[in-house]
Amino acid sequence: MLEELKQIEAEALAAVANAADAEQLTEIKVAYLGKKGKITAVSRQMGQVSPEERPALGAAVNQAKGAVETAISSRMAEFRSAQMAAALAEETIDISLPGTSLPRGSRHILSVVQEQMEDIFIGLGYSIAEGPQVEYDYYNFEALNLPPEHPARDMQDSFYFSEKMLLRTHTSPVQVRTMERMAGQLPVKVISPGVVYRRDDDATHSPMFHQVEGLLIDKHVTFADLSGTLLEFARQMFGEDREIRLRPSYFPFTEPSAEVDISCFACGGKGCRLCKGSGWIEILGSGEVHPKVLAMSGYDPEQCSGFAFGMGIERVAMLKYGITDMRLLFDNDIRFLHSF
């Protein structure tokens, strides 16, 4: 009987090896291990052998069962993986086709640049102050040392609603309002970004544009501090190797006043078309807050000092991103908006 069993096992293993597919393998399993299977049949004859032979035959049957089962399941695994491989091969796609496009949105470059500037000054400890765009003459001019009929008002041609009220020509009124609100407390340390308006419309001027202005007032704020702060800004905005140059200028609300140039980032200061050969690019106006401005807003110029600066976001954006036509910034052509 052991002989017979060996033969059946060999026969079964050969059948498994020769099985063509999973169905045949299932049939083989039934034929040898099923209720009426050949190996099952041998184990059914257990009663016919002597008790002494039983353990040996039992072990042999179990061994044969196990061997065949193992062979079947390993063969089955082969079929499965072949089948899966075939199915996967079926699913092959052209991986070079374009991806499913999600609708593309964008922030306006002026917003992007404004936030960059805000973040730089937030890093330097400034808060962000805002104020109305429709302003009283007092806040826009008078409190900034620009009384009525002051010739420097011509520097900022304005849109008026009445003699008393206009569209702000700079965000400086926010500084005045901030000083009023702070009522003498120190330090005052804010930047005021926002929309401003001047009565100019040509290739390099837009009647509406954006500014970021800064104001720092404390017990002892020097012109050197202004210079250092703006150098820090220039480097964070335009690159670590930028230098700045301050040139004397005039603003009614600051004294001394300075125009600030940065070393040209296109040519590194050697002179090129962007900087018109000078190596320097003008980016902002600044100065020590005029004592009359401090006094008008309740700060004693003998007890504290401060600096202020202001720059156009358009100008910074155009320089940094190489935009040559200002009108593009307010044209909102989707191709322009997507070009950043």
Add this chain to the structure above:
Amino acid sequence: MRVSYNWLKQYLDLEMPAEELAKRYTLAGLEYDEVITVGEEFSGVVVAKVLSCDKVEKSDHLHICQVDIGAAEPLNIICGAPNVREGLLVACAKVGAVLPGDFEISARKTFGYLSQGMLCSQKELGLSEDHSGIWELNDYFPDADAPLGMDVVEALDIRDEVLIIELTPNRSDCLGMINLAREAAAYTGGPVHYPDLSYPEDGGKIEELISIEVADEQLCPRYLARLVQGVKIGPSPLWMQNYLRAAGMRPINNVVDISNFVMLEMNQPLHTFDYQSLRGQKILVRAAEPGEEMQTLDGKDRKFSGGEILICDDDGPVCVAGVMGGMNSEVTEQTTDILIEAAAFNPVSIRRTSRRLGIPSEASMRFEKGIDIASCDEAAKRAAQLMVKYCGGTAAQGKIDVCSAIPQPVQIILRAERVNHLLGTSFTLDEIQGVITALGFALEAAGDDALLVTVPTYRQDISLEVDLIEEVARIKGFDLIPKTLPLNETIGGRTPKQELLRSLSNTCAACGLNEAVNYSFIHPGEADLLRLPAEHPWRSTLAISNPLSEDQSVMRRSLLPGLLHTAERNMARRNLDLRFFETGMVFIPAAETPEKVQPQEVLTLGMLLAGTPTDNWHVKAAPYDYFTMKGIVERIALSLGIDNLKFARANEEYLHPGRSAVIILDSLQIGIIGELHPQVAENYQLSGRVIVAELSLEPLFLAALAQGNKDHSLPRYPASNRDIAVIGSCDIPEQEIAATIREAGGEYLRAVRLFDLYDQAPVPEGQRSLAYALDFRDDNRTLTDKEVDAAFAAIVKALADRHDYQLR
């Protein structure tokens, strides 16, 4: 300001090239634009003499001239100028000469003669606009000792460099050459050479020749006059003409040129009257009467509104003070006696008058910026001296000076400690003193560490210590100031609302919208394009009183016009897939006197979808509709933690009546959403469906900030999921069905999601089937089927009772 370098060198020894001085000016705050070289626009033009001049036969105006250019043989030149004549000294362009505009002179045959060059007018050489005839050089060489054949540029000393300097409004003193020289002397350290003002006064006493009265000292703080008689009108000296041309002024005659020259030299505008034409030998300075009239020397009749400053004689106005002279007192070829006016007029009045009459001039511009009242005397002297010298006149004795008050020089204490405190520098008192001295200001010690500085009257920009500190900084050089960071320690940041706006804008971009920036002012006609009814609040706008154009004349009440024009422009350029958002202020005018009271500025979000979504080969894009926009609005609200927006049918003429809604947050209407009315879309030349939404952000931000913490733990027990499909009338808003389900579902109902809507057959006409997925859950245990069944039954009953919606 055009600054002739040759001229400037009359007052200062300057060794450096003009470009170098221009850079020094710039670093001291007088920014230069460029340096122009004069006298290089033409070449090959020489001084020549007309030896003979014969009429060309068959021509009515041409002459054939023999012209001596200092060579062995004279040239034959055809000339058509009316003033060509024998003996004339002329500027002759030889064959091969190049005139402005790259015009090369060649030999030409005309009427049978070979013309070997050209005799030039000033205009042809680009020196002035004068083209009345050829340029007569005899005046420049009075002793007839002309250097024939010499290059005109050399012979007439035309070559010059002109610095174009942009002056800041505080430095209008530098509109005068002497003050510019003083400024430059502060950098070079050299002495300033002031012109000699002496001249003989051989005439009669001026008091006997003219009387002067000033009616209003406020309008005219000083009126000073001198008189020169017996002048001969003619050309001014060559050097003066060159200087004036370099400064951008046209030489006219000796008297006018001297007047302009002195203005440019001393920054004191002068006026010259034909003394003989002044009726009654009298000058009265007074304000104009309303309606008063006079003819100015440009030939125009001017009518005054009253208050303008007029210079009058016995019979009436002869000059609009500081702005333009009158025809009746103009200096002409026949004038012999000149009354020189050096006055100071009220800047504000001059400014208004020149604006109103529309005649800005070099003189009015200087008066507007404010002149040095103290300089009137010297300027009048200078003019009289030059007229005696160059016009052959005799000066009357003395002057008439009607002056209410000559301003005294300001004295300021300048503390060294304060200089360094403000600048962050460590200049010594000596260094500071050096700067003040270089500027030419008088000073004396004031204690150990301070100076008492006397500021000359021509520096009206300096009145405070801080102004002197600026002088120290700019003359020492801003590059000497160190760069430090302020020591104060503060923590900066955005306010919560500023953070929310930034994050909301980023959410909009993440939703596929593109941020637009439009002007805050719009055309008032937008209201009509939007079909707004007469009483619509958006028709009430804040109007700009001096707009650049009607397109930009009223403050916007809505972001939609800007966004619609943005879409219009894009569509016209075949950009077809349009998704925009904009955040910005809209302006609600004050109820009373809106032009004087600040409007309410409302932070608003506007959005627009239009055109055709771009199809992808893989996933076909659904066309933009109300629900696309509603999804975006809900996503934006959710990003702020707000999930309870409500929508109610809107009633706006500019929106599709059946596809628009107002957006409600906690019973407050915060915005609108919907398809644009097709007529409005057509008005903006937009094709297809256009979807818009507009929301006030303040209430959204307030709601976002008011939220407390939410429960972030995960559910511990599983939910039972049931679907429900019900059929009922289409007229009931889905939002109400969902609300009833939520309410009737009881405490276990945690989520309601509409997953299907069907209104085709077999669903009866006018009805629809709505299918919802419902999640029931309890936090503390697994719900029994019985409990869920009960809740489900309650929902079914409520829907049937309230809305007549039946289980499908």
